[in-house]
Amino acid sequence: MNAQGSRRVLAEFAYEVPPVERGYTGQTLYVNLSDNTIAARPVTDEMKEKFTGGRGFGLWLLWHGVRDNTKWNDPENEIVISSGPCGGTTQYPGSGKSLVVSISPLTDIPIDSNVGGHFGPLLKFAGWDALELQGKAERDVIVIVDGQNGRITVEEAPDVPVDTHLIGHWLIEQMAEKEEDRYFMSVVSSGQGAEHTRIGCLNFSFYDRRRKAPRFKQAGRGGIGTVLRDKRVKAIVVKSPPVRGDSNHPADPERIARAGMRLHKEIHDYDDQQNRMRRRGTSYLVGIMNDYDLLPVHNFRYGSHPDAVKIDGDVWQSRFSQGLPDGCWYGCTMACSHAVDGYTVRTGPYKGQKVIVDGPEYETIAGVGSNCGIFDPDDILEINFYCDTYGLDTISFGTLTAFVMECYEAGVLDKEKTGGLELRFGNAGAAIEMLHQMARGEGFGRIAGQGIRRMKEHFVREFGADPQFLQDIGMEAKGLEYSEYVSKESLAQQGGYGLTNKGPQHDEAWLIFMDMVSNLLPTFEDKAEALHYFPMFRTWFGLCGFCKLPWNDIVPPDNAYTDEPAKIPEHVRNYVELFSGVTGREITAEDLITMSERVYNFQRVFNIRLGKGLREHDAVPYRSQGPVTVEEYRSRAERYDKQLRELLGLDPEKMTTEEKVAALRKHREAQYQKLIDAVYERRGWTRNGVPTLETLKRLGIDYPEVVAVVQKHL
């Protein structure tokens, strides 16, 4: 294929690449695919002060781009990508993240998805604090941001492949004029699976100099890949000038360097004794979660399985190529983006190809592995590879496949209804075939690819399934599939999933150990405080361009002696230093929480504006709270009987299992409602989950259009 011959420029925009000053370029890039408008828009001081960057910029731009009734596939829906003022820092590990925001095909409200790879920082160094993509192209296009030559183009690209492992390689090979260009290019793409499902992901590339190949990290959650393909975009490419240690032109490089040196030394000295992230990445969590009965097994029915040892961190350490600097941004010594090299694909259109499989991460292993009863590492690699290249979110795929498998075993589905797929737990072949069907838009895969919420409706309508049973076992909230932790024994984590803005993704709050194991949150007030602090703290990473992992997947040796060890106080101080060191804006650890509160509350109001975001939308499936079935209860009978005795004063000896299931359920559902009340109060919301005017004023986001949304509900 000839690169230039297969591409035709539809729109072009020339610009002068501005210098980055204290982490900002001062402008965002707007591209409208419907009419091929390309424009530079200013970043105001108000944007920087109130919304910081990253997810904050994304939500602000999206708010102004859409109407109250905009749906995910309306032309005015946008995809906004932004890193944040600290994104692109090379002295501190985990400083190259991008945040993507769009209205989700799964939830019909804004989704935010955080991702590694080089795109966000390179976009900034190419001259743009954010990219705002709106409209729909008539035919497939690629969008090219060339910060080396100050040129933006929208180009027709009919012959360019769609699937990520092909298009990523192809574009980089065709567009790099010299070897060094590859280092400073990044491609955002999805795949053919995103075209026929609602669970499409975005792949963000980074060029691996040792492997001499692009690698990919995923903005997985919420179906943004589906939005990209609906806009007829095959890829977005950025080329930046070479990255240097001072590319952000920070206010005080010394402060950044000092914080970086401290963390580099910690990682060097203690990672091998702690989580071994440099050797196993997040896969270390598989064995840990299994030990604590938190690893999802068979659609979250159970929390452990004897075969988990076949897919735990030690197994992946032996499969990952060792000794390579697997960071997904320059300077990250945590280097946890591991890969399996030379994997030979066993099925589908790429059968026989030798490929690099990026990951698998913990969420993928637990989601497409244990949760589906699949304990063969090669099956997990096969699914991981195809999800990525087809542009499908491994978390949604894993959780919805587990749901399908339970429906199959419960008799809701059979071979006739699935077109011959025997989707029982452990049947990896059937799961893989369903994945290929999703990519082709065929058969039962097309139905499953709509996600659990829509499958539930379909199974009730077409197959006469019991809606209550499906509601209980379908692990979705707000329309988004759960990520991969069993939350039954942690009320705080039930809230950590249910009381989120975007849906049940653990990147807001992971409180299971604090609550269930360490018993640090015994009261509703304690839980509410944690469900205030941690979501705000973790939101801040996504405003600035940081990765969460270096915050607490390595800890200083004296952390145990601090007042609040769960917060890792030394690392919080590092972040304060980094932000002030880059932007020149002095902040405190308390300011960091307030910065997040502004964006978090704005997002809540955004949800309300789009017809969601109220108490009823924070409901969760009972499977996330307790045992749905008799079989589930009996599997942990000692634990549940004890709770009936000690918490409810009941005598389990005198009760049938059905009665015990019902009594426990009544108690746990009431506890969740009390938790909601406590959390809403702590967050400054009404009992219906609406931010009060006082809250909006305190945060300085009482803009007339924001106030108008909440006033309807006060």
Next chain:
Amino acid sequence: MIRINNRDEMEWEEGLTVSVLLERMRFSFPHIIVTIDGKVVPRDEYETHLIPDGANVRVIHLIAGG
């Protein structure tokens, strides 16, 4: 009898060390802080540090999750 995390109870026995306690409880997570009657036990003493009868033991697990 010893008390763990202000909630669970475990029979005490002669020679009970922190390491043995962690193994019995299946506390395999590496990011933990152990205190006995309010005093932090250094990690390199887990193998040898004896837990007295009637002790109030805290095994604080730091946050995990991706």
